[in-house]
Amino acid sequence: xxxxxxxxxxxxxxxxxxxxxxxxxxxxxxxxxxxxxxxxxxxxxxxxxxxxxxxxxxxxxxxxxxxxxxxxxxxxxxxxxxxxxxxxxxxxxxxxxxxxxxxxxxxxxxxxxxxxxxxxxxxxxxxxxxxxxxxxxxxxxxxxxxxxxxxxxxxxxxxxxxxxxxxxxxxxxxxxxxxxxxxxxxxxxxxxxxxxxxxxxxxxxxxxxxxxxxxxxxxxxxxxxxxxxxxxxxxxxxxxxxxxxxxxxxxxxxxxxxxxxxxxxxxxxxxxxxxxxxxxxxxxxxxxxxxxxxxxxxxxxxxxxxxxxxxxxxxxxxxxxxxxxxxxxxxxxxxxxxxxxxxxxxxxxxxxxxxxxxxxxxxxxxxxxxxxxxxxxxxxxxxxxxxxxxxxxxxxxxxxxxxxxxxxxxxxxxxxxxxxxxxxxxxxxxxxxxxxxxxxxxxxxxxxxxxxxxxxxxxxxxxxxxxxxxxxxxxxxxxxxxxxxxxxxxxxxxxxxxxxxxxxxxxxxxxxxxxxxxxxxxxxxxxxxxxxxxxxxxxxxxxxxxxxxxxxxxxxxxxxxxxxxxxxxxxxxxxxxxxxxxxxxxxxxxxxxxxxxxxxxxxxxxxxxxxxxxxxxxxxxxxxxxxxxxxxxxxxxxxxxxxxxxxxxxxxxxxxxxxxxxxxxxxxxxxxxxxxxxxxxxxxxxxxxxxxxxxxxxxxxxxxxxxxxxxxxxxxxxxxxxxxxxxxxxxxxxxxxxxxxxxxxxxxxxxxxxxxxxxxxxxxxxxxxxxxx
Numbered sequence: 001x002x003x004x005x006x007x008x009x010x011x012x013x014x015x016x017x018x019x020x021x022x023x024x025x026x027x028x029x030x031x032x033x034x035x036x037x038x039x040x041x042x043x044x045x046x047x048x049x050x051x052x053x054x055x056x057x058x059x060x061x062x063x064x065x066x067x068x069x070x071x072x073x074x075x076x077x078x079x080x081x082x083x084x085x086x087x088x089x090x091x092x093x094x095x096x097x098x099x100x101x102x103x104x105x106x107x108x109x110x111x112x113x114x115x116x117x118x119x120x121x122x123x124x125x126x127x128x129x130x131x132x133x134x135x136x137x138x139x140x141x142x143x144x145x146x147x148x149x150x151x152x153x154x155x156x157x158x159x160x161x162x163x164x165x166x167x168x169x170x171x172x173x174x175x176x177x178x179x180x181x182x183x184x185x186x187x188x189x190x191x192x193x194x195x196x197x198x199x200x201x202x203x204x205x206x207x208x209x210x211x212x213x214x215x216x217x218x219x220x221x222x223x224x225x226x227x228x229x230x231x232x233x234x235x236x237x238x239x240x241x242x243x244x245x246x247x248x249x250x251x252x253x254x255x256x257x258x259x260x261x262x263x264x265x266x267x268x269x270x271x272x273x274x275x276x277x278x279x280x281x282x283x284x285x286x287x288x289x290x291x292x293x294x295x296x297x298x299x300x301x302x303x304x305x306x307x308x309x310x311x312x313x314x315x316x317x318x319x320x321x322x323x324x325x326x327x328x329x330x331x332x333x334x335x336x337x338x339x340x341x342x343x344x345x346x347x348x349x350x351x352x353x354x355x356x357x358x359x360x361x362x363x364x365x366x367x368x369x370x371x372x373x374x375x376x377x378x379x380x381x382x383x384x385x386x387x388x389x390x391x392x393x394x395x396x397x398x399x400x401x402x403x404x405x406x407x408x409x410x411x412x413x414x415x416x417x418x419x420x421x422x423x424x425x426x427x428x429x430x431x432x433x434x435x436x437x438x439x440x441x442x443x444x445x446x447x448x449x450x451x452x453x454x455x456x457x458x459x460x461x462x463x464x465x466x467x468x469x470x471x472x473x474x475x476x477x478x479x480x481x482x483x484x485x486x487x488x489x490x491x492x493x494x495x496x497x498x499x500x501x502x503x504x505x506x507x508x509x510x511x512x513x514x515x516x517x518x519x520x521x522x523x524x525x526x527x528x529x530x531x532x533x534x535x536x537x538x539x540x541x542x543x544x545x546x547x548x549x550x551x552x553x554x555x556x557x558x559x560x561x562x563x564x565x566x567x568x569x570x571x572x573x574x575x576x577x578x579x580x581x582x583x584x585x586x587x588x589x590x591x592x593x594x595x596x597x598x599x600x601x602x603x604x605x606x607x608x609x610x611x612x613x614x615x616x617x618x619x620x621x622x623x624x625x626x627x628x629x630x631x632x633x634x635x636x637x638x639x640x641x642x643x644x645x646x647x648x649x650x651x652x653x654x655x656x657x658x659x660x661x662x663x664x665x666x667x668x669x670x671x672x673x674x675x676x677x678x679x680x681x682x683x684x685x686x687x688x689x690x691x692x693x694x695x696x697x698x699x700x701x702x703x704x705x706x707x708x709x710x711x712x713x714x715x716x717x718x719x720x721x722x723x724x725x726x727x728x729x730x731x732x733x734x735x736x737x738x739x740x741x742x743x744x745x746x747x748x749x750x751x752x753x754x755x756x757x758x759x760x761x762x763x764x765x766x767x768x769x770x771x772x773x
Contacts, residue, residue, distance in 0.1 A: 014079055015050075019091050019098075026055040026091060028079050053079060057095065066092045132160035134167055137174060144180045148192050151184055155198040162205040172206070172215060182219035189228060197280045200225060204283055207290035222291050225284040226304045232277050233312055239270050278318045285310075285324050292331060307332060307341040314350040319359045326354070326365040333372040339379075348373065348382040355391050360400065367395075367404045374411035383408075384418050393425040396434075406446035413453035423459035432464060436472065439480070448484045455491035461499050464492060470502050478509055481518065486525035493532040503533050511547040524566050531573040541582040550590050557595040559602040564609075567599070571612045578619035578626075588626040593634055600639060607648045614643065614651060618658040621665075631666050641676050 015029035032049045055077060060069065070089035074080045080088065132140070136157075143154035158177065161167045171177060181199050189196035203221045206212040216222065246263045253259055288306070292298040310332075313325045329347070332338040342348075354366045370388070373379045383389070389412065392405050409427065412418050422428060431451055438444065454460040464473070470492070477485040493503055513526040544550055556562050556570040574592065577583040587593070596613050603609035617636055620626035630636045640662075643655045663670035 012079070014081070014084075017080075017084060017087055017091065019095055020054060023054075024057045024060050024095055026057070026073070026088070026095075028053040028055065028077065030079055053077070057092070060092065060095060062096065064096065066096060130157070132157040134161055134170060137161070137171070137177060141174075141177045141180055144177075144184060148188070148195060151188070152192065152195050152198065155181065155184075155195060155202065159198050159202050159205075162202045165205075165209075168206060168209070168212065172212065178215065178219060182221065185221070185224055189224070190231070193276045193280050196228065197276070197283055200228070200280070200287060201283045204287040204290070207287045210293065213291060213294065216287070216291065217297070222288060222297065222301070223304075225288050226301065226306070226309075228284050229281065229309050230305075232281060233309060236274070236277065239273060242266060243270050278316065278321050281313065282321050282324055285321075285328060289324070289328050289331070292328070298332070298335075302332075302338060302341070307338055307347075308345050311342065311345045311347050311350060314347070314354075319357075319362055322354065323359070323362050323365060326351075326362065326369055330365060330369040330372060333369055339373060339376060342373065343376065343379055343382075348379055348388075349386050352383075352386040352388055352391075355388060356395055364401055364404075367401050367408065371404050371408050371411075374408050377415065380412050380415060380418070384412060384421065389418075389421055390425050393422075393427040393430070396427070396430045403444070403446060406444070406450055410446055410450045410453065413450055416456070419454055419457035420459055422454055423457065423463060428454060428460055428463040432469065436476075443482065443484075445484075448482075448488065452484065452488045452491060455488045456494075458495040458497065458499075461492040461495050462497075465499050465502055470499070471505075474506050474509065478513070481522055483519075483521045483525055486522065486529065490525050490529040490532065493529045496534075500533065500535060503529070504535060504538060507533065507538065507543055508547075511543055511549060514549065515547055515552060520563060520566055524563075524569055527566070527569045527573055531569055531576045534576055534579065540577040540580045541586065544577065544583060544586060550586060550592075553587075554590055554592050554595055557592065557599050559599060564603075564606075568609060568612060571596070571599070571609065571616060575612060575616040575619055578616055579622075581623045581625075584620050584623045584626045588620070588629045593620070593626070593629055593636070597634055597636060597639065607651060610643065610646075611648070611651050611654060614640065614654045614658060618654055618661075621658055621661045627662075627665060631662060631669060637662055637669050637673075641673060644676065645680055 011033040013031045013033065015031055017029070018027050019025070020027050029050070029052050032051060033047075055073060057069070057073075066089055070085060070092050073088055073092075074082060074085050140154045140157050143150045146154075158171075158181070162171060181202060185196060185199045189199075200221070203216050203219070207216050207221075243266055246259075246266045250256070250259045250263045288301060292301060307329070310325050310329050313321065316322060316325075329342065333342065348370070351366055351370060354362060355370075357363050357366070370383065374383065389409075392409055395405055396402055398405070409422075413422065431447060431454075434447060435443070435451065438447075451464075455464060464470070470489075473485065473489055473492075476482075477489055492499060507530065510526045510530050514523055514530070516523075553570050553574060556567055561567070562570075574587060574596070578587065596616060600610060600613045603613075617630060617640065620630055637659070640655050640659050643651055644659065646652050646655070659673050663673045
């Protein structure tokens with residue numbers, strides 16, 4: 001007998017197409033017709049079933065290209081024919097301009113912090129075969145007054161109802177049910193982990209919506225969850241201690257089979273308890289995280305040591321639990337008090353083991369938490385101490401996390417003491433490679449900012465210049481006119497050694513940019529780079545003449561002619577070129593020295609300006625021609641004497657060194673300088689003597705030739721006072737300034753401002769007698 005040949009025929013018919021009521025999504029309705037065909041081709045049995053497909057559009061934003069997105073949706077969704085493209089485009093345009101609903105905003109916020117309630121399944125294995133009904137809620141409440149098994153069954157049925165948001169409003173008004181659940185949780189949570197997990201999950205469903213937070217707080221569920229966390233962590237410590245003892249006993253007698261069986265039994269029990277405990281911890285933390293949206297509630301949690309509990313949970317291995325813990329810590333870390341608590345409980349050390357990890361969400365959250373913590377200097381140091389720097393560098397190839405990693409590295413690079421450590425990783429080569437791959441328009445701010453900081457370290461600068469590194473950087477910078485890129489080059493140029501010599505080939509290019517009609521920020525960086533090139537073999541006279549820079553430099557010195565930063569760089573540039581004798585003479589003839597004195601008068605409250613101008617004088621007094629101009633034709637020595645006792649140590653140092661040279665070559669000024677130094681050293685003694693003279697005149701101590709007591713035509717005479725001649729050695733440290741024995745090359749490091757600058761001694765002349773006040 002021949003069997004009937006039968007086959008199944010399936011047909012999908014597209015129905016309506018609409019937008020999702022709350023989410024950014026399209027809803028595609030369709031109908032599936034299934035028929036069993038007999039041997040003759042006729043239908044033997046048929047069935048119809050309606051269905052719908054939700055197409056979520058996470059990338060839809062006000063700037064999205066709607067036409068391109070609609071085309072992509074039609075291409076990827078097999079249910080939509082090409083003829084539906086105009087309708088899809090119209091619906092996407094509607095979604096793009098629709099105001100976000102509160103529920104949608106809630107969903108977006110949850111997705112942003114990557115905490116997804118739908119992933120929470122703490123009741124796994126506790127589901128019942130029966131289906132809950134909202135009409136039977138009173139029966140479920142009655143079961144809550146029975147034994148533990150009945151309570152678990154009743155709460156599981158209520159949980160089925162609570163997981164549907166449409167039932168929350170009705171459950172909210174059933175005070176008997178919520179009150180009974182809260183009471184059972186408060187009284188019986190220690191007796192059954194399953195029962196506690198399910199009840200907390202019910203209240204978690206309410207906590208997912210801000211409008212229901214009041215009812216959760218009313219029943220003090222948050223405080224109960226904090227107690228649950230604390231208790232469960234203590235229980236875990238007890239379990240671990242018991243397991244440790246069993247392991248130790250087994251190690252001491254490895255051949256004892258009984259001990260081995262006891263160890264296996266304890267281990268299995270521990271693993272079973274740990275699984276249930278972590279489900280309870282997850283749902284408790286989810287609920288607390290939702291309640292923490294209110295900062296007042298979050299403060300109460302902090303007072304109950306939420307940070308300490310969370311950091312202790314970082315020792316666990318369950319990735320889903322760790323995702324939640326790190327999310328919570330990241331939220332807390334934006335407040336200073338919580339960040340301080342995290343620093344006290346070694347959070348960074350425990351986060352270090354999570355970098356890197358295979359769980360993408362966990363890695364992303366951990367890096368974002370580290371970024372929040374990296375704003376603190378002490379925690380940055382801790383990150384370096386625990387070895388995070390090479391780990392972060394190794395992750396720079398991760399496209400999803402590169403931006404946040406570079407921000408963390410940028411924060412670390414802000415500390416000068418850590419910049420040198422980057423040279424022992426492959427960070428610099430990776431960053432340079434990425435820099436070459438991007439143009440000016442798409443250059444990442446984090447990338448160039450990090451490179452600018454790293455270039456301030458000599459070892460890193462050498463790595464950047466390896467091969468044709470500097471040549472490629474200069475070519476790129478001059479082509480794109482990128483100020484940040486030139487700032488990086490400027491930082492490279494400040495280091496002495498082989499890197500500075502490489503800039504000789506680009507001096508002409510930089511000088512040409514200064515005279516060009518470019519924006520001031522660009523000129524500032526080019527000028528600053530040139531000013532750093534203190535290269536002995538560089539012919540600055542040729543550069544100044546060929547590019548006619550002297551008039552430009554002189555014009556920029558006029559007060560108000562340019563921004564302060566540009567004028568300051570011009571002064572530094574003049575100090576650099578003044579090391580060359582021919583350049584110093586050229587500048588002196590051009591009238592730059594009076595312009596500098598005028599600028600010094602105008603900027604006398606700015607320590608950086610004063611320090612750099614005095615350094616120019618220091619460079620110029622080394623050359624005979626410019627020294628004569630400074631000493632005989634300007635008031636510069638008088639200004640220097642006035643600044644000799646400035647509060648800023650760097651200014652005092654450069655002034656003293658400059659005045660020492662002037663005193664060596666000009667006898668008359670040498671006497672004035674010596675007398676001022678002597679007066680300063682003996683100021684207290686003179687004040688005491690003058691005070692005694694005013695109160696009780698003693699002619700035998702003070703005659704009409706008072707000044708001869710200290711001065712004569714031949715210089716200073718000790719007279720009746722015993723003074724060491726070393727005090728007046730012009731090349732010895734004065735005013736107790738031991739720092740004068742150091743080299744003056746670090747005067748550029750002084751950037752702080754010192755208030756209360758003494759007034760400039762206008763009109764002071766060498767032929768006048770010193771004035772004692």
